[in-house]
Amino acid sequence: MNRSAPGGPPRYHHGDLRRALLTAARALLEERGPAALGLREIARRVGVSAPAAYHHFENLDAIAVALAEEGHAEMAERLDAALAAGAGLLAPMGEAYVAFARANPGLYRLMYGEGFHAASAGSEAVAALRRRTWATLTAGLAARVPAEAVPAAALFLWSLTHGLALLMIDGQTDAADPEAAIRAVLRLAGTGLAKPG
Amino acid sequence: MNRSAPGGPPRYHHGDLRRALLTAARALLEERGPAALGLREIARRVGVSAPAAYHHFENLDAIAVALAEEGHAEMAERLDAALAAGAGLLAPMGEAYVAFARANPGLYRLMYGEGFHAASAGSEAVAALRRRTWATLTAGLAARVPAEAVPAAALFLWSLTHGLALLMIDGQTDAADPEAAIRAVLRLAGTGLAKPG
DNA sequence: TGTACATCAGTGAACGCGCGTTCACTGATGTAC
DNA sequence: TGTACATCAGTGAACGCGCGTTCACTGATGTAC
Numbered sequence: 001m002n003r004s005a006p007g008g009p010p011r012y013h014h015g016d017l018r019r020a021l022l023t024a025a026r027a028l029l030e031e032r033g034p035a036a037l038g039l040r041e042i043a044r045r046v047g048v049s050a051p052a053a054y055h056h057f058e059n060l061d062a063i064a065v066a067l068a069e070e071g072h073a074e075m076a077e078r079l080d081a082a083l084a085a086g087a088g089l090l091a092p093m094g095e096a097y098v099a100f101a102r103a104n105p106g107l108y109r110l111m112y113g114e115g116f117h118a119a120s121a122g123s124e125a126v127a128a129l130r131r132r133t134w135a136t137l138t139a140g141l142a143a144r145v146p147a148e149a150v151p152a153a154a155l156f157l158w159s160l161t162h163g164l165a166l167l168m169i170d171g172q173t174d175a176a177d178p179e180a181a182i183r184a185v186l187r188l189a190g191t192g193l194a195k196p197g
Numbered sequence: 198m199n200r201s202a203p204g205g206p207p208r209y210h211h212g213d214l215r216r217a218l219l220t221a222a223r224a225l226l227e228e229r230g231p232a233a234l235g236l237r238e239i240a241r242r243v244g245v246s247a248p249a250a251y252h253h254f255e256n257l258d259a260i261a262v263a264l265a266e267e268g269h270a271e272m273a274e275r276l277d278a279a280l281a282a283g284a285g286l287l288a289p290m291g292e293a294y295v296a297f298a299r300a301n302p303g304l305y306r307l308m309y310g311e312g313f314h315a316a317s318a319g320s321e322a323v324a325a326l327r328r329r330t331w332a333t334l335t336a337g338l339a340a341r342v343p344a345e346a347v348p349a350a351a352l353f354l355w356s357l358t359h360g361l362a363l364l365m366i367d368g369q370t371d372a373a374d375p376e377a378a379i380r381a382v383l384r385l386a387g388t389g390l391a392k393p394g
Numbered sequence: 395t396g397t398a399c400a401t402c403a404g405t406g407a408a409c410g411c412g413c414g415t416t417c418a419c420t421g422a423t424g425t426a427c
Numbered sequence: 428t429g430t431a432c433a434t435c436a437g438t439g440a441a442c443g444c445g446c447g448t449t450c451a452c453t454g455a456t457g458t459a460c
Contacts, residue, residue: 012454013403035232035312039447048404051448055403060447090390113367114311115232120367145390152381153390155370156357159382163360164352170310170317172327173352184349185356192389193287193342193350209421210436236414245437248415252436257414 018056020046022070025063029106034115037064064116065123071107072129075100079136088143093136094161094186101165102178108165134158160189215253217243219267222260226303231312234261261313262320268304269326272297276333285340290333291358291383298362299375305362331355357386 014020024045029037039060043050057063075097082096101108113120120126138154145153164185167173175181211217221242226234236257240247254260272294279293298305310317317323331351338350361382364370372378 012405013456017403038445040445049406050446051406051450052404054448088392112363112369141390144392152378152385155361155364155372155378156382156385156390159360159364160353160357161360162364163358163362164356165360166309166363167352167356167359172309175352181349181352185353188349188353188389190389190391192385192387192391193338193353194387194389195285195341209438210423214436235412237412246439247413248417248439249437251415 014046014048014052017046017048017052020048021053021056021063022066025067026070026104026107029067029110030104031106033106034064034110037110037115039063061116061118061122064110064119065126067107068111068116068119069123069125069129071104071111072126072133074104075111076129076132076136079133083136083140087140089140090144090157090189091183091186093140094157094189095182097161098165098168098182102168105169108169112162157189160185211243211245211249214243214245214249217245218250218253218260219263222264223267223301223304226264226307227301228303230303231261231307234307234312236260258313258315258319261307261316262323264304265308265313265316266320266322266326268301268308269323269330271301272308273326273329273333276330280333280337284337286337287341287354287386288380288383290337291354291386292379294358295362295365295379299365302366305366309359354386357382 021042025037025042028041028045037060039053040050042063043053053063057066078096078100079093082092085092110116110119111126134154137158138150141150141153141157164182168178168182173181218239222234222239225238225242234257236250237247239260240250250260254263275293275297276290279289282289307313307316308323334355335347335351338347338354342350361379365375365379370378
């Protein structure tokens with residue numbers, strides 16, 4: 001343990017620079033979006049020279065990929081917890097999905113490739129985590145719809161939550177009560193927009 | 198009319214440089230995405246010096262805004278046509294929406310703010326066109342659901358098509374037959390994911 | 395317990411790059427007389 | 428019909444900027460003996 005004592009003078013060796021870089025990168029991502037994710041700015045925030053980052057990451061892309069992996073892992077956890085709360089219920093899974101995106105808008109965008117294509121397509125770990133998310137989604141739906149209908153239902157639910165999350169993140173909706181709007185939309189996922197009569 | 202004859206030698210005065218810049222910008226957008234939209238590259242493609250663009254646009258942001266306006270106008274047209282094809286039918290409107298995004302993925306992303314925040318938030322013309330799109334959507338739904346349910350239904354349908362469009366654009370779905378997948382998802386918008394029994 | 399030394403994790407300076415934009419200019423156009 | 432001239436729409440050179448990355452280096456750490 002050679003980390004600086006909190007409040008103490010900075011030491012030459014940071015102790016856990018990798019972690020510190022990722023934390024600063026996430027903050028930057030949330031403050032200014034994926035397009036502003038830059039190696040020099042990340043290093044600046046940690047209080048370290050830019051080249052120091054190269055002892056922990058191959059390049060800037062690698063930082064983006066690590067962030068995307070982190071994000072997918074956290075989201076998979078949340079969805080697993082929601083599934084445990086009630087397989088076959090749309091509200092818990094849908095709300096968990098949208099809530100994650102709303103709590104981490106910059107990260108969520110990065111996870112879907114904005115700014116860094118490598119972050120959504122270049123990593124086997126990301127691909128594996130996405131498969132896990134997909135499996136959670138289908139497991140939840142298997143309790144509700146016939147087996148042959150599960151793939152379409154999963155794409156339906158994913159599209160709905162993905163789109164809703166992005167619209168809310170972007171401030172495209174002017175809903176006075178966003179949580180209520182989210183619940184209303186998810187309720188429609190269950191009933192559909194049935195024709196009258 | 199002082200435009201160069203097709204195939205003829207380029208003239209000093211272009212004739213319709215503004216239009217040519219926008220056309221080149223759209224091509225660039227589709228080839229390399231919003232992040233790669235650059236003034237110098239646009240000018241290069243038209244075969245003109247970069248400063249020439251400043252006679253037609255205040256700056257790069259203004260080009261992005263003009264593209265976003267163009268995109269929203271085209272999309273509004275398509276949705277109006279779909280509404281005419283059958284108010285209250287989800288398939289025509291949903292398919293038109295997703296088809297537009299799939300045909301113009303780079304433009305669609307720009308319209309929702311990727312790369313240039315100004316393109317989705319900085320223009321009154323964009324805001325007006327978006328309101329028009331929203332009005333078309335709600336008009337289509339008013340024929341199908343009770344008046345008090347229209348706002349939630351519209352957000353539902355918008356979220357679904359927006360999310361589906363982006364997932365397809367990003368190649369996140371591995372559907373063998375994308376059109377069939379789109380139809381299946383839109384069918385579920387009508388019926389919902391009803392609980393068994 | 396002390397010391398030599400390999401290894402690890404930082405540093406500052408510098409590289410080349412491409413960008414958006416500004417500047418002073420020149421060539422082309424169209425209009426008034 | 429011809430000519431002077433204002434205006435418009437281009438040009439090339441240059442600006443400053445911030446970026447990702449490389450380099451040769453130095454300070455700190457930990458391990459073998």
